[in-house]
Amino acid sequence: xxTNALDLSPALSPVDYGVGARFTxxxxxSDYVRIILDALANANRDELTIETNDISTFVGGTEAxxxxxxxDVIAAAAASGAHLSAAILLSRGCPGELACALPAGVDALGxxxxxxxxxxxxxxxxxxxxxxxxGGSTGDHMSPIYAAIEEAKAAGVYAGSDHFxxxxxxxxxxxxxxxxxxxxxxxxxxxxxxxxxxxxxxSPSPITE
Amino acid sequence: xxTNALDLSPALSPVDYGVGARFTxxxxxSDYVRIILDALANANRDELTIETNDISTFVGGTEAxxxxxxxDVIAAAAASGAHLSAAILLSRGCPGELACALPAGVDALGxxxxxxxxxxxxxxxxxxxxxxxxGGSTGDHMSPIYAAIEEAKAAGVYAGSDHFxxxxxxxxxxxxxxxxxxxxxxxxxxxxxxxxxxxxxxSPSPITE
Numbered sequence: 001x002x003t004n005a006l007d008l009s010p011a012l013s014p015v016d017y018g019v020g021a022r023f024t025x026x027x028x029x030s031d032y033v034r035i036i037l038d039a040l041a042n043a044n045r046d047e048l049t050i051e052t053n054d055i056s057t058f059v060g061g062t063e064a065x066x067x068x069x070x071x072d073v074i075a076a077a078a079a080s081g082a083h084l085s086a087a088i089l090l091s092r093g094c095p096g097e098l099a100c101a102l103p104a105g106v107d108a109l110g111x112x113x114x115x116x117x118x119x120x121x122x123x124x125x126x127x128x129x130x131x132x133x134x135g136g137s138t139g140d141h142m143s144p145i146y147a148a149i150e151e152a153k154a155a156g157v158y159a160g161s162d163h164f165x166x167x168x169x170x171x172x173x174x175x176x177x178x179x180x181x182x183x184x185x186x187x188x189x190x191x192x193x194x195x196x197x198x199x200x201x202x203s204p205s206p207i208t209e
Numbered sequence: 210x211x212t213n214a215l216d217l218s219p220a221l222s223p224v225d226y227g228v229g230a231r232f233t234x235x236x237x238x239s240d241y242v243r244i245i246l247d248a249l250a251n252a253n254r255d256e257l258t259i260e261t262n263d264i265s266t267f268v269g270g271t272e273a274x275x276x277x278x279x280x281d282v283i284a285a286a287a288a289s290g291a292h293l294s295a296a297i298l299l300s301r302g303c304p305g306e307l308a309c310a311l312p313a314g315v316d317a318l319g320x321x322x323x324x325x326x327x328x329x330x331x332x333x334x335x336x337x338x339x340x341x342x343x344g345g346s347t348g349d350h351m352s353p354i355y356a357a358i359e360e361a362k363a364a365g366v367y368a369g370s371d372h373f374x375x376x377x378x379x380x381x382x383x384x385x386x387x388x389x390x391x392x393x394x395x396x397x398x399x400x401x402x403x404x405x406x407x408x409x410x411x412s413p414s415p416i417t418e
Contacts (some may be wrong), residue, residue: 022335022374028241030237053371099241142313200264203264
């Protein structure tokens with residue numbers, strides 16, 4: 001059995017398993033360079049791999065560290081008072097770049113739910129969760145999505161649904177944790193799972209219910 | 210056979226099939242309200258359903274009309290000279306909101322590739338394509354993704370790959386058409402397919418190759 005790809009799973013670290021985020025922080029303010037650089041400079045980077053390029057920033061590490069970093073950077077930028085949006089992608093189970101460095105069929109690797117201390121910053125988000133089923137699937141990718149939405153309701157941040165996305169509204173930490181924990185929960189049974197959030201903060205627009 | 214859900218497929222319009230986009234246009238400029246409203250005001254809305262709320266804008270219609278609208282709005286905002294990013298989600302095969310209004314197992318509904326006239330505006334993007342396989346899947350969701358990446362190379366806009374995303378670089382119209390046509394092609398064989406792009410324009414950051 002030692003040559004079977006399935007045997008790799010017990011030894012996989014979150015980084016080996018491709019746990020990480022890619023995000024773009026947009027600041028609707030002419031002083032955006034300073035606001036973004038200050039927010040990035042003050043966030044704790046311990047145990048994280050961070051690579052920023054001209055489009056977005058990659059953050060690799062454990063679920064708890066990646067989410068704490070996202071919370072801290074976005075909350076710090078929000079403290080400027082500027083209107084912000086953050087486009088966030090979380091991925092697991094498909095490390096590498098052009099091709100997955102893990103074959104399909106590796107045991108799904110879940111994780112403990114993340115717990116994030118509140119920020120005092122209100123965030124509203126559109127959230128989509130994508131279980132990318134591999135061989136052995138039951139063919140039912142919607143049930144884990146509905147279960148995650150029920151969890152969002154239990155967490156008090158579910159705020160309705162729009163086309164293609166679920167609306168979340170609450171403390172930035174609760175919004176991020178809800179999306180992350182849906183992704184982690186599905187990740188316990190499906191290898192390759194991604195989730196996308198567009199988070200809006202300090203918006204001058206009236207809230208749409 | 211008239212009560213079989215599969216029989217619905219031949220009569221499905223793009224709107225019935227859930228063809229549409231959700232996007233957030235972020236303008237890194239203190240004059241963002243005017244720039245966004247001007248860009249939206251001047252775009253052709255014929256044959257489209259458009260709903261804007263505090264987080265993002267939904268656009269429903271045929272693939273060709275939805276993509277032309279996205280191109281026109283983003284290009285118009287870019288003409289301001291401000292740095293922009295656009296977070297774009299395209300979806301097909303799962304209309305409705307909280308739940309798919311179409312059951313799994315409906316015949317996949319493809320479309321002709323979109324052709325978009327060039328804008329003269331350079332765009333760089335991170336692109337991810339998600340075939341959400343339903344019953345009857347082969348369990349191989351990566352092959353159609355690799356095929357779409359080969360098409361991006363043939364179109365001359367492939368610019369490498371980063372974690373979780375393929376990098377595109379070219380005229381905004383070509384970047385959007387490449388992502389849309391990957392999504393349409395996979396949509397010909399998989400019912401529920403989404404794709405996400407984060408597009409950056411007028412960035413002052415050096416290009417990362």
